[in-house]
Amino acid sequence: MDNRPIGVFDSGVGGLTAVRRLHEILPHEDIIYFGDTGRVPYGTRSAETILKYTRQDVRFLRKFDIKAIVVACNTVSATALDIVANETDVPMIGVVWPACAAARAATKTGRIGVIGTPATVRSGVYDRMLKAADPNLAVFMQPCPLLVPLVENGRVHCGDIVAETVVREYLAPIKAQNVDTLILACTHYPLLSEVVAAEMGENVTLIDSGAAAAESVRGMLVPAEERQGKTRYFVSDDPQGFNQLAPGFLNGSLDFPAEQVDIDAY
Template structure:
């Protein structure tokens, strides 16, 4: 058993969808979450900038005595994962591999669509891994740059004309193509599942990267004998790089529970 916390980071609040799943399936684990809200979104940045930000995020989390880190950010997982895992000895897990594996096994007609940030789509990481697990699959990737800022501003509910208009523009080529599986290649996107599901119809499987990375974390902790004492109740500490005002209200939506824990601001440029 190992009661040290797991660190989780994302470019903003999106990684809280992964934290929610971790809390659900690993209720004994302590979690330290960092959301880089002052620099969100990462998706339109250069590879060099994304790597720089990822290094700073990891350095901050390593100021705690952690047993593992989850990169709950599709952009970092696809763009900087190779660099980060080479530079640090701590076990580090990203969203891409478990999500790609799930999508490869879920498709029935071999047509898999991916939506993500511009950096995620540019990397080609999901396509390579999906075709590794299912060589017969055809994968098409679609950048959705407006989804993250809209979600970060609370515009993700059905009936919101802004998000529904943007979603229909982004998703129409996917519906027209006839994909039966859609990878939500950013941890912000699970908040849009109702909007996306309604537009695409019930026959399309939506693969939630937050769910998949949480399940992978559970498996990896067991393999490494790093699981927490099952008798304890885990908690979560939250850190952000911008104002904490308003974070708790929106974070409660991401977590699907009231956020009673305190939130602290961090000067991430120090790391």
Template structure:
């Protein structure tokens, strides 16, 4: 039994898709969440910048004596996993492998789509992970650079006109082409309703959910489960109020008292 918290980070709100699923699966684990809302988005930025930010995020989480770290960010997982793992000193998990594995299990046609940020798609990380499991798979990837700004501005509801228009622009080309589509950025499951409306027959693979399941397994295998306690502390690098408002909508419970601000560039 290990009652230390796990550390989770993302560029902003996206990692909450992991938190929501993980809290459901293992309510007795403590979480320290960091959302880098002062520097969001990551996925349109360059490799050096993404690595620098990821290492600061990890140094911050390590100050809580975390027992494991979850990179709940598709961009960091794709672009900076090696650097992140080398600096972590504790078991670390990224969204790419669990999500690619789930897609390979789901597809019947071996035709898989991947959505991600510009940095994620540019890295080819999902494609590589799928091909390791399923060498004959055909993979079609698409960068969706407006999805993170849409989510971070609260434009993620099914009836939001701008979200629907952007989704059509990015997704129409997948219709009838792939049977399985990876939402490879943890922000995207907030747009699940919008995406599913455009591609009703497709199986959507949720990076947040798959990573939550893989994290449970990793904690079990490393004998790191807690079994008592629980609760999540949230840290952000921008306004706590804005984060608390959107996080409460998404998580469907209030978080206002649990959000604190951190000067992340000091780490």
């Protein structure tokens, strides 16, 4: 048995979609979550800044003697994971490869759409990984810079004219390509699944990248003993705002209220 916690981080609250899945499939595990709410979103930052932030996030999590890190951020997974993973002896699991594997399993036509932050799309990592696995796949990428702010402000439901208008505009180029699978390449986006699914139609399968990453963790860890795991939450700004938003992402209440940390100290 290994009762050390699993570390999870994201640029804000979006990574809680990965935590939600970890709670479902690994209920005995303790989790330390860090949301960099003071510097969200990462997706509009330069590669150098994203790398700096990632190193700070990892140094903070390592304070807790973690046994693995889930990088619940597509932007970091696309632009900084390979570098930082080589700098630490703690296993790090990103969201890109698990999401690609899930999309390949789901598609019947080989036409896959990917929506993500500008940094994730600019990196081209999803296109590279999907086509490395199967050169016959047709991959269509679309940056969606306004979706993270929508989610962070709770504008996520059908009937919200702002959410519906923004999602419709972003998805139009992807929808025109007749994809049958759409990767939500940002862990914030599953909160918009209702709006996205309504726009794409029932014949398109949505892939939750955070949930896919959580699934991949299960097979690589020495499990904790059978007990009820607990999750602690840390943020770089506005813990009250985080505490209000988090239950919607987790589909449940927090074990403990979020604590604020000075991430620039790491």
